[in-house]
Amino acid sequence: MRYLKFNVDIASGLLFAIFGGWFSASSFLNLNLGNAFRMGPGFFPAIVGGLLFALGLAIAIKGWREECETVEPATVPWRGVVLLPVGLILFGAAMRPLGLGIALLTLCFCSAMSVKGMTLARAAVLSAAITALSIAIFHIGLGLNLPLVGDWLR
């Protein structure tokens, strides 16, 4: 894994082709295309998706034929890639049952731990501080209507 490299043009081209192919195929299969005079909901996405599919393949082929920049997966900040989205989802899930305070603490802690070399103690202090700041700005300052304490804890 450490020595595996990606050619960025091939990878991005294939990614575009997958997106384009999906949009085009699902428009053809599930939506009414209509005709050029009265275009249905599937007409525009079918065409643009098809074009994107073709363009993606072109980018990939160009990348395969020419030397180009490569990316090493070893430099990807895996902690952040996992912890930031997980923190966001936990935040959303905790909001109703547990409230803004705990949701924010969870998110802040996940975010802090995504930084390399962060210790548990520093992350905890940082989370508490930013949580307090956010509550001060959004709950007290802007008066956003998010419950501080959730349904389960009342």
Place this chain on the structure above:
Amino acid sequence: MEFISNLSLGFSVAFALQNIFFCFIGVLGGTLVGVLPGVGPLATIAILLPVTFSMAPDSALIMLAGIYYGAQYGGSTTAILLNLPGEASSAITTLDGYQMARRGRAGAALATAALASFLAGTIATVIVALFATPLTKVAMAFRPPSYFSMMVLGLIASVVLAHGSVLKAIAMVMLGLLLGIIGTDMYTGTTRLDMGMLELAEGVNFVALAIGLFGIAEILRNLESPENRDVLTDKVNGLWLSLKDLKRIVMPSLRGTAIGSALGILPGGGAMLSSYAAYIIEKKVSRNRGEMGNGAIEGVAAPEAANNAGSQTAFIPMLTLGLPSNAVMALMIGAMIIQGIQPGPDIIIKQPNMFWGLIVSMWIGNLMLIVLNLPLIGLWVRFLTVPYPVLVVAVMAFSAVGIYSASGTLFSMYELGFFSLLGYVFMRLGCEPAPLVLGFILGPMMEEQLRRSMLMSRGDPTVFLTEPISLCFLIAAAAALLLITAPAIARRREEAFSEE
């Protein structure tokens, strides 16, 4: 005099107490963000979008605009003091600005940047006000095929003038167009392309998309290599310019303003291209061109005037045609749509308060920048010492609270997470996220104009070629594409952008 009455309407709106306040908050927040490393104006505008939902439309846009030019201002501060451009548009200022700072003339450089920006801002405000009404009248005469072709030209031009691979940028635009039309089809009421998720019936959450692509993806990229920057918090003194210096900056500032104003109107042009062009031209025509690169005051004045003028005239196509010329303008249009204002030529008639208030507020904002921020530079520099982990956590918390308070759903967090990862993947693969956002905003509008055109022509696609205005736009778009693929020009373009 229509012009005078329009401007006086603008002054009455922009000087309303709450608008002055929001303009101030925007300018202040923007400067702060411009100074902070790793948080760009796009991320800030995206993060603050939900906060503006509860405001009146004029206040909301005034504040967002304030963030935009405030960030540019903050960006030049770090360019001069630290040789670190806070924003791409102030990268060129590092050449002479940092040299001036090294010779103990940091104060003079900062004052030059501020004065040149203010002069440019004042002139650009008048230009926006002068051009807005006639351009709107022209745009009103457009029929659907012309409108469609204009959007094609706008998207192509923004791709050609942006840096990076043209093919990838076009692919990003297309992906944006597709993501933009997910949800309920306006004509038939069928939900489409939602993968069976009911939450997508109203379309992809624009704020989540913008914050994910610009804010959190950027954080992930910065997490790759936590950089340790040396902060020179030397005392900055001598913020006053001598009469001799003042005389030296007048002409470069005016030239920069002219270049910036012209380039800012072009799609994809905006602030960054303007500052480069202004510097290069100044190097050719300035009386003191020999000093350029070694701390010439002209090398600060010209690009700073240009990027400010360019960022302001970029509002012209956005306000009069509903055409975003860069990602910041796309976010502005997104904010308008969320406020229930349909972008296009008729906002000047339907929303005159917002329109003229916004234009005048830009001038007021520039004045605030000069009066309030110049003395505060010491404070801003101290913000550079904020440790990166604090920034990461704060951005995450503010983004999540902002989006959740607007949508109130767990689903919006899935969307935010998805677009953060997608944005990071695209960045690593050398694909800029800005074209995707332009496409996202224009997707529904383009589809609608296409449908109308086809209804009008009874399904005959040649209508785009037989309508004279439409044909002109398409020829221009084709020419732009041909130019960029011509090898000689492609090489020069790469050289121009590799200087960054």
